[in-house]
Amino acid sequence: SQQGEEDPQALSIQEGENATMNCSYKTSINNLQWYRQNSGRGLVHLILIRSNEREKHSGRLRVTLDTSKKSSSLLITASRAADTASYFCATEKSSGDKLTFGTGTRLAVRP
Amino acid sequence: DGGITQSPKYLFRKEGQNVTLSCEQNLNHDAMYWYRQDPGQGLRLIYYSQIVNDFQKGDIAEGYSVSREKKESFPLTVTSAQKNPTAFYLCASSTGGYNEQFFGPGTRLTVL
Numbered sequence: 665s666q667q668g669e670e671d672p673q674a675l676s677i678q679e680g681e682n683a684t685m686n687c688s689y690k691t692s693i694n695n696l697q698w699y700r701q702n703s704g705r706g707l708v709h710l711i712l713i714r715s716n717e718r719e720k721h722s723g724r725l726r727v728t729l730d731t732s733k734k735s736s737s738l739l740i741t742a743s744r745a746a747d748t749a750s751y752f753c754a755t756e757k758s759s760g761d762k763l764t765f766g767t768g769t770r771l772a773v774r775p
Numbered sequence: 776d777g778g779i780t781q782s783p784k785y786l787f788r789k790e791g792q793n794v795t796l797s798c799e800q801n802l803n804h805d806a807m808y809w810y811r812q813d814p815g816q817g818l819r820l821i822y823y824s825q826i827v828n829d830f831q832k833g834d835i836a837e838g839y840s841v842s843r844e845k846k847e848s849f850p851l852t853v854t855s856a857q858k859n860p861t862a863f864y865l866c867a868s869s870t871g872g873y874n875e876q877f878f879g880p881g882t883r884l885t886v887l
Contacts, residue, residue, distance in 0.1 A: 697875065706865055706878035707818075752817060762808070762833065763876065765817040 670753060670769040678774050683740040685769040687753030688733075694756045696729055696736050697763065701750045710738075710751075743773045778802070781866050781879035788853070788860070788886050796851045796882045798866035807849035808867045808876065811835060818865060824849055825871060853884065861886045 671686045687696070695714045699707040713720045713729045713736065720727045726739040740747055750770050754763040779800040788794045798807065806825045810818040820833030824843040838857025843849055849868075853860045863883050867876040 699878075704863075704881070704883075706880045707867075707876075709875050709877070712875055762820055762823055764820075765810075767815075767817045 670751070670766045672769060673767070674770045674772070676772040676774065677743055679743060679745055681743055683743050683747070683771055683773070685738050685751055685771070687736045687738070687766055689736075689753075689755050689766075690734065691757060692731070694758050694761070696727075697754045697756070698725075698727060698736075698738050699752045699754060699765075701752065701768070703749075707752065740771075743771075745773050745775045747771060748773045779866060779868050779877055779879040781864075781882050783882060784880065786882055786884045788884060790886060791855045793852055793854050794884065796853065796864055796866075796884070798849045798851065798879060799847055800849075800868045800877075800879075801847060802868055802877060803846070804868035804870055804877070805846070806869045806871045807843070808869075809833075809839070809841065809849070809851045810865045810867065812863045812865060812881075821851065821864075860884055 669688050677683050697712045698710045701707045711722050711727050713727050724741045729736045750768045752765050752768045754765045756763055782797045808823040809821040811821055812818050819835050821839050822830055822833050822841040824830035827843055827846050830841050830843050838854055840852045863881050865881045866879040869876045
């Protein structure tokens with residue numbers, strides 16, 4: 665079964681707006697990762713946040729992790745049409761363990 | 776130019792045939808993975824290998840087989856025992872440890 669569940673399933677915004685997507689998971693984790701997938705392509709790693717971290721930034725990306733609520737959020741600021749893609753969270757339960765992916769959020773950024 | 780490659784990009788198979796999907800990496804990664812993705816879904820793990828000559832079943836291994844004879848290569852065979860093989864197949868590799876994974880471009884398999 666899927667460990668992570670993203671919310672919303674789909675999101676449509678105007679270029680320049682911020683996009684927020686959430687991920688909830690069921691069991692304790694070692695780290696949580698976010699990936700992007702353009703249509704029909706492989707996944708690209710965006711950011712990794714460890715269980716002892718609460719917030720992490722990378723360019724226009726901001727990820728938060730709340731282990732007490734078993735949830736994470738990905739914020740993309742000042743969105744661009746090129747950000748149109750599906751975004752997946754993936755959790756690693758223990759170090760060296762396999763990743764378990766969520767079902768993804770489809771983001772559409774309108775020019 | 777380092778990376779992970781998959782071939783072919785598109786593959787068509789008749790029912791009852793086995794097919795092998797190729798995955799090669801020159802990143803010197805120890806770990807390699809095969810995932811299946813169905814439309815609108817996340818990734819499900821088929822098999823993974825953390826070291827040469829060793830591999831483990833993932834969540835949906837039935838009807839699939841793999842080998843890991845070389846560090847660079849992790850081919851996946853979709854056998855006739857796989858009841859619904861039409862899907863998008865993704866290969867990935869990592870150094871292990873914290874497990875950031877690098878993905879290939881995928882192979883889309885269609886059973887006719």
